[in-house]
Amino acid sequence: MTEARDQTQPPFAQRTTLARPTMIAAGVVAAVAVALIPLAALMAQPAPAPFTVVETNRGFSTLQGAVDAIGSGEGSIAIAPGTYRQCAVQSEGRVAFLATEPGQVEFTATACEGKAALVLRGAEASVSGIIFSRIAVADGNGAGIRQEAGNLTVANSWFRDSQQGILTAHDEMMRLVVDRSTFTRLGTCENSGGCAHSIYTGDIGHLRVTRSRFEEGTGGHYLKARAAVVEVAASSFDDSNGRATNYMIDLPQGARGQITNNWFVQGRDKENYSAFIAVGAEEQTHSSEGLTIAGNDARFVPSLARKSAFVADWTGANLRIADNRLGNGLTPFERR
Numbered sequence: 001m002t003e004a005r006d007q008t009q010p011p012f013a014q015r016t017t018l019a020r021p022t023m024i025a026a027g028v029v030a031a032v033a034v035a036l037i038p039l040a041a042l043m044a045q046p047a048p049a050p051f052t053v054v055e056t057n058r059g060f061s062t063l064q065g066a067v068d069a070i071g072s073g074e075g076s077i078a079i080a081p082g083t084y085r086q087c088a089v090q091s092e093g094r095v096a097f098l099a100t101e102p103g104q105v106e107f108t109a110t111a112c113e114g115k116a117a118l119v120l121r122g123a124e125a126s127v128s129g130i131i132f133s134r135i136a137v138a139d140g141n142g143a144g145i146r147q148e149a150g151n152l153t154v155a156n157s158w159f160r161d162s163q164q165g166i167l168t169a170h171d172e173m174m175r176l177v178v179d180r181s182t183f184t185r186l187g188t189c190e191n192s193g194g195c196a197h198s199i200y201t202g203d204i205g206h207l208r209v210t211r212s213r214f215e216e217g218t219g220g221h222y223l224k225a226r227a228a229v230v231e232v233a234a235s236s237f238d239d240s241n242g243r244a245t246n247y248m249i250d251l252p253q254g255a256r257g258q259i260t261n262n263w264f265v266q267g268r269d270k271e272n273y274s275a276f277i278a279v280g281a282e283e284q285t286h287s288s289e290g291l292t293i294a295g296n297d298a299r300f301v302p303s304l305a306r307k308s309a310f311v312a313d314w315t316g317a318n319l320r321i322a323d324n325r326l327g328n329g330l331t332p333f334e335r336r
Contacts, residue, residue: 052078054098063088063097070095079105079130087112087119094124102129102156107144109134116146116167126153135162140191143167151175160184163196170202172228182213187220187245189271195220195246201227203253203285210234217245219271228286230255232262237276239267240301246272252282254315256291264298266308275312275334279319288317299327309334 049059051066054076060066066077067088076096081104089112097118099105107117107130114137118127125147132144143164145154149171158181159165165183168176183198197220201207207227214222215238222237222245230251237248248264264276276298279288298310309331311321321333 048080050080050082050084052080054078062086067095081105083108085110087117089113089119090122090125093122095122096126097128097130099129103131103158105129106131106133108132109136111135111137111142114138115141116143118145119148120145120150120152121148123150124152125150126155127157128155129157131158131160132165133160133162135164137163138191139193140188140196141167141193142196147174147176149174151177153177153179154181155179157181158184159186159198162186163188163191164200165198166200167196168201168204170204170226172203172205174204175206176201176204176208176227178209178212180211183215183222185216185218187217187222189219189244195224197221197224197250199223199225201225203227205229207231212236214238214248215241217242219244219246221245221247221250223248224250224252225255226251226253226285227255230257230259232259234261236263238263238265239270240265242267243269244271246270247275247278249277250281251277251279251288251291253285254280254283254288254291254317255286256288258292258294259296260292261295262297264296266298266300266304266306268301268304273306273308275309276330277311279311279313280315280317281312281336284315288313288315288319290318290320292320294320294322294324297325298330300329305329307331312336 051060051063053066053069063086067090070093072092074094078098078100081101083106087110112119117132117135135142140163144159145166147168165186186198187196189195198214203226206229207225208231210233212235300306307329310326311333314336
């Protein structure tokens with residue numbers, strides 16, 4: 001998530017001095033006008049709705065109400081700053097979930113259908129500027145977002161302190177794009193649903209992750225993707241404060257695509273430290289021919305002496321591995 005700071009102020013001292021009596025007089029008139037309004041009328045003024053469908057300017061007290069109002073159509077929901085113990089299910093249409101002030105909207109500790117804060121199975125969805133936190137369910141797969149159908153784009157969002165960040169279903173027609181987002185203190189292998197991860201995609205068509213950060217994992221992998229095509233670029237995987245974590249990137253069924261210009265640091269507390277990137281460790285459902293892993297920087301935390309493979313491959317495919325900057329103890333490639 002990004003911040004920008006800039007402030008300028010021209011010195012109009014003389015003009016400000018001349019205008020001051022007028023400003024004071026206006027303030028007095030305004031105060032008198034407010035005093036003449038009955039208190040009951042002031043109290044009756046409606047507060048802005050937290051969820052507004054932009055296209056109709058209609059406000060709703062619940063996120064689900066706004067989603068239902070869009071229905072099978074297409075619309076955007078502007079979400080006012082606040083912390084919400086709410087969740088929503090999108091079952092049709094195209095919906096954009098937009099924080100009016102990025103980083104000031106948080107959905108916490110509530111999951112719909114025992115799955116996620118947002119359960120998405122419409123034609124398309126996008127999420128921007130939203131924090132998802134403390135999502136946990138009985139089977140260990142509680143996520144900020146569960147993508148069950150359609151395409152999804154996530155930007156400028158933060159997933160933290162939950163079992164999973166983003167979890168998808170199996171659907172070769174689905175596409176997931178994540179940009180400029182952060183995944184913090186996610187993952188677990190201690191529940192009946194198997195391991196959870198910061199991002200875990202099922203067998204989908206395409207995953208793209210750019211300019212994002214993964215940090216302080218609490219189990220599982222940082223990114224596990226069963227997608228046929230995977231693109232991970234210009235992102236950071238900081239495991240220096242991770243606990244009982246595994247691979248940085250796991251492509252268990254193989255994949256085409258690229259892993260380029262990323263930064264990796266492996267920490268001390270690992271359940272499995274044998275590789276940073278694993279390709280085809282479970283099965284080889286997808287071709288990995290031409291998978292490019294290049295321009296990355298990878299190393300261990302300072303003062304940690306350990307041996308590991310940067311890329312471990314079970315597929316036997318022709319991978320393109322080049323121009324990676326590796327720290328001491330790292331083997332560029334290992335066939336398994």
